[in-house]
Amino acid sequence: MxxxxxxxxxxxxxxxxxxxxxxxxxxxxxxxxxxxxxxxxxxxxxxxxxxxxxxxxxxxxxxxxxxxxxxxxxxxxxxxxxxxxxxxxxxxxxxxxxxxxxxxxxxxxxxxxxxxxxxxxxxxxxxxxxxxxxxxxxxxxxxxxxxxxxxxxxxxxxxxxxxxxxxxxxxxxxxxxxxxxxxxxxxxxxxxxxxxxxxxxxxxxDANFQKDKWVNTVIYFKKKLFDKSFYKYRYELKKTVKPFLKQSKFKLAFTALRAYSFLKLSKFM
Known part of the structure; x- marks a missing residue:
């Protein structure tokens, strides 16, 4: 090799x-x-x-x-x-x-x-x-x-x-x-x-990549998104909730919503 x-x-x-x-x-x-x-x-x-x-x-x-x-x-x-x-x-x-x-x-x-x-x-x-x-x-x-x-x-x-x-x-x-x-x-x-x-x-x-970018980010990172360093992306994560719900991917929708909520509150922590 x-x-x-x-x-x-x-x-x-x-x-x-x-x-x-x-x-x-x-x-x-x-x-x-x-x-x-x-x-x-x-x-x-x-x-x-x-x-x-x-x-x-x-x-x-x-x-x-x-x-x-x-x-x-x-x-x-x-x-x-x-x-x-x-x-x-x-x-x-x-x-x-x-x-x-x-x-x-x-x-x-x-x-x-x-x-x-x-x-x-x-x-x-x-x-x-x-x-x-x-x-x-x-x-x-x-x-x-x-x-x-x-x-x-x-x-x-x-x-x-x-x-x-x-x-x-x-x-x-x-x-x-x-x-x-x-x-x-x-x-x-x-x-x-x-x-x-x-x-x-x-x-x-690359329209396909831009369309999928944040959905893929949630799929890849999941609970690792619960980190203050992702604060500036909180609204992008929130926008993925609806696409996940449409696909009946309820766990991912819940993860995205929780990550958004955590990051929104993290400013005051």
Whole structure:
């Protein structure tokens, strides 16, 4: 078993995939595999990847339903202790990233370890050149996602859940909220990669995710929401009561209502 599985979803990525992979092959730490999971590209992505002679590199190509479907397929093929997802137009920050992370991951009990990314280009949530985003508390994660290009996930997490393909743009945000409800998270002050602002998460909205976000939050966290740190989200939690009642999920409706009531009163405690 390798230490890292690095999963790169691709579709018509010929302009960027070589630089992405080269940033991995230049690493001083070498105990990793690279899984390029392609969605039947019509350009020469396959030729570029297959033209790179390295036994750690594997290329798979078949029709998929989007980037998170490709990531799920990569997870099922992975054979490593830690999984890392890199966009085909992103690349590691320097040649020592994996060596530095290896040293830290060997010592941690956390199953979700994250650093920072450096933004390339402007997004609606970060500007060009910015280091995004430092320590992110569990409540803050409900507003600000952590880029998966700086997260290292224990393989154990994926034994219980994969990315939800209904969320075409922000399935990683949903998945990270799920992880925060169940696993220890650890921030490390390392800039892991350059994040290219041209991806779908920088440009598009995800109506399905936004519709389900707070319902899912209640499902994931349940009684863990009875914490003063969630105070600013009390009204969002209250709004989930009706959807739960319509679905006859009475225990979840009661949990959401109790959490709202507790948080409303917590201001005076």
């Amino acid at each position: 390798k230490f890292f599985s690095i999963i790169i979803p691709t579709y018509n990525s010929s302009a960027t995939i070589k630089a992405c992979i080269e940033s991995l092959l230049q690493q001083t730490f070498t105990d990793f595999e690279i899984l390029v999971v392609d969605g039947l590209s019509s350009d020469n992505t396959r030729a570029i990847v297959e033209g790179i002679a390295d036994s750690r590199l594997s290329f798979f190509s078949e029709q998929d339903s989007g980037v998170y479907d490709a990531m799920n397929k990569g997870i099922k093929k992975a054979n490593a202790k830690w999984l890392f997802f890199l966009g085909s137009d992103d690349f590691l920050y320097n040649k020592n990233v994996l060596a530095d992370m290896n040293g830290l991951l060997k010592k941690t009990r956390a199953k979700f370890v994250y650093g920072n990314v450096k933004i390339v280009g402007d997004t609606s949530w970060a500007k060009d050149g910015e280091i995004y985003r430092g320590v992110t508390s569990v409540p803050d994660l409900l507003t600000f996602n952590i880029c998966h290009q700086c997260i290292f996930y224990s393989i154990d997490i994926f034994k219980h859940k994969l990315y939800n393909n209904q969320y075409k743009v922000l399935a990683d945000h949903d998945f990270n909220i799920y992880c925060a409800s169940r696993y220890q998270m650890q921030y490390v002050p390392i800039t892991v990669s350059f994040f290219n602002a041209g991806g779908i998460s920088s440009r598009l909205m």
